[in-house]
Amino acid sequence: MPIAKIEVCRPRSSTEVAALIDAVYQAQLLALKVPEDDKQIRFVEHKPEHFPVPPSKTENYTLVEIQIFPGRSLDAKRKLYAEIARRFDELGIASSDITVILHEPSLDNWGVGGKPASEVDLGFRLDV
Numbered sequence: 001m002p003i004a005k006i007e008v009c010r011p012r013s014s015t016e017v018a019a020l021i022d023a024v025y026q027a028q029l030l031a032l033k034v035p036e037d038d039k040q041i042r043f044v045e046h047k048p049e050h051f052p053v054p055p056s057k058t059e060n061y062t063l064v065e066i067q068i069f070p071g072r073s074l075d076a077k078r079k080l081y082a083e084i085a086r087r088f089d090e091l092g093i094a095s096s097d098i099t100v101i102l103h104e105p106s107l108d109n110w111g112v113g114g115k116p117a118s119e120v121d122l123g124f125r126l127d128v
Contacts, residue, residue, distance in 0.1 A: 001034070001038055001069065001110075002028050002038070002040065002066050002067060003040045003066070003067040004040065004041040004042070004064060004066040005064070006041065006043050006044065007044045007045075007051065007062070007064075007065075008045055008046065008051075008060075008061070009047075009048050009050075009051035009059065010048060010059045017043050020062070020091065021039075023087035023090075023091065024064060024066075024087075025041060026083070026087065027083035027084045027087060028066075028080065030083055031080035031083055032072055032076055033076075033125065035123065056096070057096070058094075058097055060092070060093045060097045061099075062088065062097060062098050063099050063101070064098070064100045064101070065100075065101045065102075066101070066102050067104075068102055068103070068104055069110065069126050070104040070105075070106060070107070070126070071126030071127050072126065072127075072128055073127070077102060080100070081100050084098065084100055085098055
């Protein structure tokens with residue numbers, strides 16, 4: 001049940017937005033083994049003056065933040081980072097313009113169906 005946000009600092013076409021969202025989704029499926037129907041990804045486009053980027057980055061700078069349940073291995077995280085970078089590169093975004101940040105709040109800090117996620121059968125494995 002990852003919840004992802006893609007933030008950019010320049011306008012993108014609806015086709016580009018769909019491709020970026022799909023790239024993150026496909027990377028999650030492959031690396032994190034999330035269920036196929038678990039696509040919770042938001043796209044946020046900032047005005048350039050509202051999203052200053054480091055001097056070494058270009059107008060293609062893209063920040064991806066993903067909230068995930070804890071339990072994924074470092075290898076799964078490595079695979080996620082590499083898959084996002086590979087897929088974004090195919091869309092014209094260099095790996096040097098990509099930052100991915102994972103947040104792993106404990107299962108007690110996720111409310112699922114009115115209960116802490118620690119008390120719910122999630123239906124998939126976290127130890128990948």
